[in-house]
Amino acid sequence: xxxxxxxxxxxxxxxxxxxxxxxxxxxxxxxRLAFARRLPIDTPNYMGVTSRxxxxxxxxxxxxxxxxxxxxxxxxxxxxERPQQYAKRTPPIYETPTTTKHNTRLHSFTALPQSVTTVLxxxxxPAVASPMGNTNASVSVFTSxxxxxxxxxxxxxAVKTLTPDIAIPPADLTHSPITPNSKRALRMAERTDEWxxxxxxxxxxxxxxxxxTFAPVLPVxxxxxxxxxxxxxxxxxxxxxxxGLAIYDADLLPDLAEHCAALVPLPRLSLADPPTPHHxxxxxxxxxxxxxxxxxxxxxxxGLALSFTFPPPTTTNTSSVSESSxxxxxxxxxxxIDLSLPAHxxxxxxxxxxxxxxxxxxxxxxxxxxxxxxxxxxxxxxxxIHNHAIMSAFxxxxxxxxxxxxxxxxxxxxxxxxFTLAYEPEFPEGVGQRPRARGYQYKSVGGGEGRxxxxxxxxxxxxxxxxxxxxxxx
Amino acid sequence: SPALTFELVARxxxxxxxxxxxxxxxxAVNLPIFMPVATQASLKGLTPEQLxxxxxxxxxxxxxxxxxxxxQEVLDAVGGAHKLQGWNHNILTDSGGFQMxxxxxxxxxxxxxxxxxxxxxxxxxxxxxxHSMSLQNSIGSDIMMQLDDVLVTTSPDKARMRxxxxxxxxxxxxxxxxxxxxxxxxxxxxxxGGLDLDMRRECCREMLARNTPGIAIGGLSGGEAKDDFCxxxxxxxxxxxxxxxxxxxGIGYPEDxxxxxxxxxxxxxxxxxxxxARFGNxxxxxxxxxxxxxxxxxxxxxxxxxxxxxxxRPTEEEGAMGITRAFVHHNAAKETVAAHLxxxxxxxxxxDLMRQARQAIIEDRFPAFVKGFFGNLYPDRNxxxxxxxxxxxxxxxxxxxx
Ligand SMILES: [Zn+2]
Ligand SMILES: [Zn+2]
Numbered sequence: 079x080x081x082x083x084x085x086x087x088x089x090x091x092x093x094x095x096x097x098x099x100x101x102x103x104x105x106x107x108x109x110r111l112a113f114a115r116r117l118p119i120d121t122p123n124y125m126g127v128t129s130r131x132x133x134x135x136x137x138x139x140x141x142x143x144x145x146x147x148x149x150x151x152x153x154x155x156x157x158x159e160r161p162q163q164y165a166k167r168t169p170p171i172y173e174t175p176t177t178t179k180h181n182t183r184l185h186s187f188t189a190l191p192q193s194v195t196t197v198l199x200x201x202x203x204p205a206v207a208s209p210m211g212n213t214n215a216s217v218s219v220f221t222s223x224x225x226x227x228x229x230x231x232x233x234x235x236a237v238k239t240l241t242p243d244i245a246i247p248p249a250d251l252t253h254s255p256i257t258p259n260s261k262r263a264l265r266m267a268e269r270t271d272e273w274x275x276x277x278x279x280x281x282x283x284x285x286x287x288x289x290x291t292f293a294p295v296l297p298v299x300x301x302x303x304x305x306x307x308x309x310x311x312x313x314x315x316x317x318x319x320x321x322g323l324a325i326y327d328a329d330l331l332p333d334l335a336e337h338c339a340a341l342v343p344l345p346r347l348s349l350a351d352p353p354t355p356h357h358x359x360x361x362x363x364x365x366x367x368x369x370x371x372x373x374x375x376x377x378x379x380x381g382l383a384l385s386f387t388f389p390p391p392t393t394t395n396t397s398s399v400s401e402s403s404x405x406x407x408x409x410x411x412x413x414x415i416d417l418s419l420p421a422h423x424x425x426x427x428x429x430x431x432x433x434x435x436x437x438x439x440x441x442x443x444x445x446x447x448x449x450x451x452x453x454x455x456x457x458x459x460x461x462x463i464h465n466h467a468i469m470s471a472f473x474x475x476x477x478x479x480x481x482x483x484x485x486x487x488x489x490x491x492x493x494x495x496x497f498t499l500a501y502e503p504e505f506p507e508g509v510g511q512r513p514r515a516r517g518y519q520y521k522s523v524g525g526g527e528g529r530x531x532x533x534x535x536x537x538x539x540x541x542x543x544x545x546x547x548x549x550x551x552x
Numbered sequence: 553s554p555a556l557t558f559e560l561v562a563r564x565x566x567x568x569x570x571x572x573x574x575x576x577x578x579x580a581v582n583l584p585i586f587m588p589v590a591t592q593a594s595l596k597g598l599t600p601e602q603l604x605x606x607x608x609x610x611x612x613x614x615x616x617x618x619x620x621x622x623x624q625e626v627l628d629a630v631g632g633a634h635k636l637q638g639w640n641h642n643i644l645t646d647s648g649g650f651q652m653x654x655x656x657x658x659x660x661x662x663x664x665x666x667x668x669x670x671x672x673x674x675x676x677x678x679x680x681x682x683h684s685m686s687l688q689n690s691i692g693s694d695i696m697m698q699l700d701d702v703l704v705t706t707s708p709d710k711a712r713m714r715x716x717x718x719x720x721x722x723x724x725x726x727x728x729x730x731x732x733x734x735x736x737x738x739x740x741x742x743x744x745g746g747l748d749l750d751m752r753r754e755c756c757r758e759m760l761a762r763n764t765p766g767i768a769i770g771g772l773s774g775g776e777a778k779d780d781f782c783x784x785x786x787x788x789x790x791x792x793x794x795x796x797x798x799x800x801x802g803i804g805y806p807e808d809x810x811x812x813x814x815x816x817x818x819x820x821x822x823x824x825x826x827x828x829a830r831f832g833n834x835x836x837x838x839x840x841x842x843x844x845x846x847x848x849x850x851x852x853x854x855x856x857x858x859x860x861x862x863x864x865r866p867t868e869e870e871g872a873m874g875i876t877r878a879f880v881h882h883n884a885a886k887e888t889v890a891a892h893l894x895x896x897x898x899x900x901x902x903x904d905l906m907r908q909a910r911q912a913i914i915e916d917r918f919p920a921f922v923k924g925f926f927g928n929l930y931p932d933r934n935x936x937x938x939x940x941x942x943x944x945x946x947x948x949x950x951x952x953x954x
Contacts, residue, residue: 130882132889137896138873139862140599157882161846170850170878179867179874186852187882189874222886423622424629440601441638444630448593448622455597455888513888 090114091243091290091321093345093367097480106362106490108480111345113243114288115181117148117193121345121367122480123473124358125149125195126466127203127375130156130222131171131188133466134375135459135513138189144436144463146470149195151349151370152184153202154228154236159221172239182241182288197292197347198242199324200233203372204351207253214269217248230273234280241288244347246324247277249294263298270296271306278319290321292347297326300333311340324349328361335365354413354504355386355472359494362476373505374469378461380508381450382414383429384468388475389493390500410502417461418510422447435467436460450510458513553765554735555694558795564918567947568789568816571913574797576694577736578634578642581610583797583818584909586809586902587644588826592617593637595899596826597892600639605862606900607907609641610694612821615648615687620671624690632692644821645693646801647684647742650702650770661701663719681726685739689732697768697801698727700742705776705784713746720744720770721758728762740799742770747780749787756791766797769817773802778939782811786946789816806835806905810925811943813909814918825902829894832884835901837928843880843894851877855893861900863893919949926951 097108112118126133126147133141133150141147157171171187180186184196200217208218208225216229230248237245250269252258258266274293281291293310296303314320322345325331335342348366352358353373361369377384415422415429428438429446437446437460449457479490557575564570572583588595588603589612595603603611613633622636630636633643649666659668665680681699688696700723701716703709724741731739741759745751759767769788772781785800792798797818803809804822812820825835832844836856841848843855854864855877863875875893883890905925912921922944930936933952941951 130887131879132883132887135597135888135892137602137889137892138875139602139871164846164849167849170882173850173852174876174878175852177867177874179872186874187876187879189876189879423626426630426635436599436601440599444622444626445593445636445638448626448636452592452594452617452621454592454594455892456594456599458888459597459599459892 093322093343095343105365106476106480107365107367108477109345109367111195111368113195113290115192116195116243119148119195119368120477122362122369122476123148123367124369124371124469125151125197127151127370127372128153128156128188128190129202129375131184131190133462135378135455135462138191140459140463141194142191145466147194147466149197149368149370150190151197151199151203152188152242153205154198154200154233154240155202155205155219155221157187158219158226158228158236159223160226161223169236172236182243184240184242195244196242197244197246197370198237198240199246199349200228200248201251201253203349203370205251205253211252212250212269214272217250230276234277237289238281243288243290244292244322245289246292246294246349248273249296249324249326251294251296251326258298260302263296263302266296266298267303267306270294270303271309274306274310274314278314278317282317282319291319292322292324292345293320294324294349295326295330295334297330297350300330300337304337307334307338307341311338315340315344320344322347325366326350328364328366331364331366355388355501356498356503358472359388359476359497363491363494371469374462374465377414377505377508378458378465379512380416380505381418381457381461381510381512382416382465382505382508383446383461384413384465385411385415385430386413386468386472386497386501388472388497389479390497410500413501413505414508416506416508416510417443417446417457418450418508419447429461429464430468433464433467433471435464437464438467453511453513455513553738556738556765558766558797560794562914562916564814564913565916566919567814567922567944567949569813569909569913569918570794570816570818571910572797572818574818576610576642576738578640578694579609581642582907582910584809584813584906585610585819586804586825586906587612587819587821588899588902589614589821589823590637590639591823592621593633596830596895597888598895598899600637602862602896603639603899604641606896607903608899610644611639611641612644612646613637613691613693614651615645615684615691616651618645618691619648619687624687627687627690627692632690634692642694643691644695645688645691645697647697647699648679648687649684649699650801661716661719663722665699681723682730685727685730685732689737692733693737695766696731696737696739698724698739698741698764700724700744700770702744702771703746704774705746705771705780706774707746710748713748714751717744717746717751717755721755721762724759724762724764728764738765740764740766740768742768742801743788744771745784746771747776747784749783752784752787753791756788760791760793766799767792768799768801770801772800773822778808778937779942781808782815782939782943782946785812785815785817786943792816804902806902806925807929807937807940809902809905810909810922811940813906813913814922814944814947814949816947820906825898826895829898830891832880832890832894833898834880834894835898837901837925839929841877843877843890844884845881848877848881851881853877855880855897856901859897859900860904861897863897922949923951 109121158169174187210218250266422443425443562571684699700720703716741764745755799819800817803820804824865872867874912918
């Protein structure tokens with residue numbers, strides 16, 4: 079693949095549906111999403127989720143060399159903290175100069191390879207719920223120095239400054255697993271609607287043709303947000319201001335396709351945080367084109383190596399499958415193998431058979447088991463490289479099934495069905511210790527993260543070991 | 553020695569500095585050299601590929617740590633530390649003794665070996681010279697270190713110091729006898745004797761008589777005054793043969809490296825550059841910069857202007873990442889990536905410092921290099937550390953006079 083230069087002049091995003099679903103709007107489809115100076119993204123596909131502008135554990139050189147990931151999700155709340163002593167400072171990222179190598183501030187501040195498409199949203203994925211809630215003109219965000227208010231105006235101005243390839247307008251979300259009551263849901267839709275109107279009126283007069291807006295579709299029923307969604311279709315689609323949709327609940331796609339056919343040609347980015355590949359496949363069959371996948375990071379931190387392929391192996395009892403299986407009973411294979419288990423201590427096998435990633439071609443399970451056991455940071459780095467490779471291969475498999483001729487329509491659905499049977503429904507938990515919780519992001523999520531790990535082994539005089547212990551201070 | 557050749561390439565006509573090529577079972581290594589410490593078979597988040605790209609061809613693993621994890625059985629099953637970590641270049645291992653004495657305060661030393669309680673289950677354990685050799689044979693390191701009786705150099709107990717020195721000689725004999733792979737692994741002796749120069753000289757003579765392929769100067773890097781440190785290094789290098797590599801253990805501050813090279817030492821190791829990276833510190837030719845300081849929050853320059861590491865090198869260049877101080881500041885102590893980037897930079901700095909010293913020796917301009925180095929590090933000559941001025945004067949470089 080090469081960087082798309084055809085769009086260099088116009089700077090516009092292009093989304094091409096290469097093979098639409100026969101069944102109509104809400105079904106799997108094959109496409110290509112291209113931005114000037116970025117690698118084109120063949121869809122369905124995924125993007126990595128960054129933390130503070132970095133794909134966790136991966137330096138930018140490793141991202142360029144060892145990842146096929148063509149997109150990165152970033153959250154503005156990761157960049158705008160106000161340290162107590164410098165509460166008035168301008169967030170440094172707003173002042174970053176761009177360079178020939180990094181043509182947006184977002185790229186140059188984070189040193190993310192230029193070929194990677196960026197998505198900017200206000201909140202992390204998943205976001206920590208704020209006790210303060212949003213107001214009519216602001217969302218509450220969580221930075222490394224605590225909760226703070228981000229006005230919708232400030233967010234829009236940040237978007238103009240940072241010029242992400244894809245910007246998600248502010249949405250009035252609760253970030254809570256509890257479904258909002260209908261009154262709250264209605265207000266979510268109304269606020270988001272107003273914010274989107276402001277967004278487009280402000281962005282239209284700016285000179286930022288490079289920023290493509292993916293409007294949020296809220297995780298509430300279609301009947302509650304139909305006015306808002308109609309406005310998107312009627313007011314902003316014809317003007318080409320609306321470039322795509324950011325979907326927080328893929329189950330809305332059938333309604334969307336039915337009631338708002340005009341929106342069907344737009345690319346759909348799922349921010350619904352699918353917890354497993356089974357959920358990803360389900361969302362693909364509903365018509366999702368692109369995913370932001372936070373689980374890759376948590377899986378790597380848990381010491382797990384993804385071990386599934388799509389389509390699944392045709393004979394489920396091959397040695398390669400049972401090899402990575404904890405049981406030899408011929409049941410479904412695990413979605414990931416737990417490298418912390420002692421069974422891997424002397425295994426010179428790659429993490430998964432036939433994987434061509436750097437971790438699998440240069441190292442073996444025994445090393446990664448050792449690194450996890452010794453709590454060496456490289457363990458998580460290598461797992462990230464592998465897990466991203468497995469996800470890339472998974473989506474390539476999805477695309478190749480979808481690409482097969484019309485005569486074979488149904489092959490994809492059949493492969494999805496077989497995948498469901500071939501693999502366990504959930505990831506193993508991972509017995510290993512996680513990296514030390516990095517800073518603030520986990521603090522308010524149940525508070526259990528810190529205690530998950532046992533204290534480091536002690537010296538004979540009882541003090542905790544502070545020698546070379548493979549951790550950075552939180 | 554069948555597993556080592558040493559070729560002297562150039563010597564500084566003024567100081568005792570030497571440039572040489574040390575060829576080990578996993579390839580040639582240019583000396584003088586700084587060896588980064590991959591304690592547990594990993595260099596703090598860097599992939600072996602990233603470490604290789606810094607030019608590193610010889611790194612350390614710690615026997616004590618590898619003996620605990622993954623343990624000797626696993627090392628034997630996997631086929632040694634090179635295979636374990638996917639590192640096809642050279643590895644040097646310590647004996648494991650120093651770590652026990654420094655990490656485990658209750659370790660005590662008898663003629664038999666070092667006794668300590670297992671950090672796993674508190675059971676009593678014993679590290680003997682034979683056991684240390686056996687572990688290092690399982691690790692398969694290109695350079696192994698003898699088990700020595702390490703005492704802090706500042707210990708006032710003369711009799712104990714002599715006992716430690718003499719015991720270290722006896723333990724070398726036991727190590728030589730127990731070493732199973734002399735054709736593929738090199739065993740270095742370690743000169744002890746505290747700050748007593750006569751005792752050091754005596755130890756040199758005893759150790760040299762055992763004719764190991766390389767020689768280490770041990771027991772330093774502790775709390776001794778820098779003057780004393782330099783005197784010990786100088787006293788030893790004076791007696792050491794020209795055609796063997798000389799390794800000063802546990803040395804890592806850039807000034808210590810440059811002065812020790814001038815005093816005739818060739819090899820150094822220290823955890824400081826990688827450890828300090830994890831605390832947010834960048835080593836530069838103008839001193840150490842703490843990237844956590846607010847002044848770097850909006851500093852969009854490279855970590856160090858002119859540095860050739862993948863973080864700092866000009867963004868137009870191939871393989872350059874375009875890392876700014878602001879990005880490192882943003883993630884220092886928050887994301888491991890910031891630590892990885894500083895580790896990469898610091899390791900590069902240390903290796904490059906030794907590459908520059910070597911080049912200067914070969915091009916017969918080492919004294920000018922030393923002067924330039926101190927000139928960059930300090931605002932003026934009056935602030936040069938006295939110990940360095942004195943030590944360098946002793947080998948013919950006057951830092952103060954032009
Ligand atoms: Zn792999
Ligand atoms: Zn650098």
